[in-house]
Amino acid sequence: MSNPFFQFKKFTVWHDKCAMKVGTDGVLLGAWTNIDRADRILDVGTGTGLVALMLAQRSDAFIVALEIDPNAAKQATENIEQSPWKDRMQVIEGDFKEYKPSVHFDVIVSNPPYFTDSLKCPDSQRKTARHNDNFTYIDLLKGVSEMLSENGRFTVIIPSDIVNKVKETANNFSLYPSQQLNIITTPGQAPKRNLLTFTFERQECQTEELLIELSRHKYSNEYIKLTKDYYLNM
Structure with missing residues (x-):
């Protein structure tokens, strides 16, 4: 049986009630997202609350963690209540498509469902978490285009094979890529994940690469630098 929780340096994430467990994608999103001068942050599909907690650790912003699955929302609430930043964090159980905030956000982040047109998982909770049949990139x-502030930033992690499609779709909502990080798991492999930041301003997209492992369990200096404030063993 897998461990029901994941211990970070400054907080603990329990994930036994969530379909999607703590993983590298979430850690990358939480560590890389630019939250400079952000007063309000929205985490779309927070799951365990991992990304929201990571952003809370390195900011003074008020953070809203939105989650459609009741079990995940409950667990995110429990994780946040046990954290040092609970007074400026809020979990909302609800559908992003129906969410109508009264204010705009300076930063929006998401680790969205991504297995488009893939073999469907029979478990309904896991299906909601991992497939985008009911929640598309559109x-x-x-x-995001409706909730993001004028000078705000939206950061998302997605599979590499749909990067161009997501960029084209974002363009339809006047969202343009400003930063891109190509994630390479081990040397010699092509990127499988990409982190993208969008803004309302057209500009040249700054693209970089990040190698995670030099070999099995031997992490690159770049990955260690990015995650050292969170992982216990970094």
């Missing part, structure tokens, strides 16, 4: 980008 839904996500449309909502």
Whole structure:
């Protein structure tokens, strides 16, 4: 049986009630996202609350963690209540497509469902977490364009094979890529994940690469530098 929780340096994330467990994608998103001068942050599909907690650790912003699955929302609430930043964090159980905040956000982040047109998982909770049949990139980008402040930033982690499609879709909502990080798991492999930041300003997209492992369990200096404030063993 896998460990029901994941211990970070300054907080603990329990994930036994969530379909999607703590993973590298979430850690990358939480560590890389630019939150400079952000007063309000929205985490779309927070799951365990991992990304929201990571952003809370390195900011003074008020953070809203939105989650459609009741079990995940409950667990995110429990994780946040046990954290040092609970007074400026809020979990909302609800559908992003129906969420109507009264204010705009300076930063929006998301680790969205991504297995488009893949073999479907029979477990309904896991299916909601991992497939985008009921929550598409169009839904996500449309909502972001409505909720993001004029000078705000939206950061998302997605599979590499749909990067261009997501960029094209974002363009339809006047969202343009400003930063891109290509994630390479081990030397010699092609990127499998990409981190993208979008803004309302057209500009040249700054693209970089990040190698995670030099060999099995031997992490690159770049990955250690990015995650050292969170992982116990970094």
